[in-house]
Amino acid sequence: MLVPKRKAAEGRLIPQQQKVINGVNLTEPFNTIDAISENAEIAIFTFRASNKWISGGQNETVINDYDGACQSFDRATPFVFRKDEPAILLGEDTGANPVEYLLAALAGCLTTSLVYHASAKGISINGVESTCAGHLDLRGFLGMDPSIRNGYDAIQIEFKVDADAGREQIEEIVKVAQQRSPVFDVVSRSVPVAVTLA
Structure with a gap:
């Protein structure tokens, strides 16, 4: 979510100071909590996956679009997960x-x-x-x-x-x-x- 800006004394907007620990921007969660308190719909997310069988124990899952914070998102490059089974379980071990x-x-x-x-x-x-x-x-x-x-x-x-x-x-x-x-x-x-x- 976008970091809200606070108003200076003369009324102009200035960026809110960011606090980062362990690579986590701590300003964002508190802004998100405030936003959700005002509109619970922001908290609803739907994640999706599409899967296609290839052969034997092999299949492939594509992760791309999802909904959240009252918006829909498409990734520039979808994530692809290849799955298979070990040979002992009749697969070819081409993926976890x-x-x-x-x-x-x-x-x-x-x-x-x-x-x-x-x-x-x-x-x-x-x-x-x-x-x-x-x-x-x-x-x-x-x-x-x-x-x-x-x-x-x-x-x-x-x-x-x-x-x-x-x-x-x-x-x-x-x-x-x-x-x-x-x-x-x-x-x-x-x-x-x-x-x-x-």
Whole structure:
């Protein structure tokens, strides 16, 4: 969103001073919160993806347009994600498989949430790394045992955070990241998904 300008004493507009921590412009979130307080429609976003099967376990997803802040956006260059399966799962291993992309999305969203909230608290981050592991039993996907989930039955994520803060503060921002991460919310809670045939 655009940074509002404040009026000088004589009535002319001057740029609002920017505060940046960890590469995050902290002026923007507070301006966004103010704008949403005045018009809740600004908070509604719709993201889209289009997917096309190629061959075997290979398919390709294109990410381009999205709606948000009462506007529609098209990217100059769409993002393209190639997916496949490892050879042991009948693929050619030309790309990460969908459940691996899920881990990437979860790690990325938690990291962004952590950095944004640390920045809002004035905590300087020197580095963030994470490792993820998801455990999946193929008997669910193959329909061999109806008591076994088709997807992950557990996911573990371990963070290493180098920050100008004590252990307790770092633990707190990791906790806040879980509370505010959209992808963590989607993965850890049941979300209605409607699948239709055109």
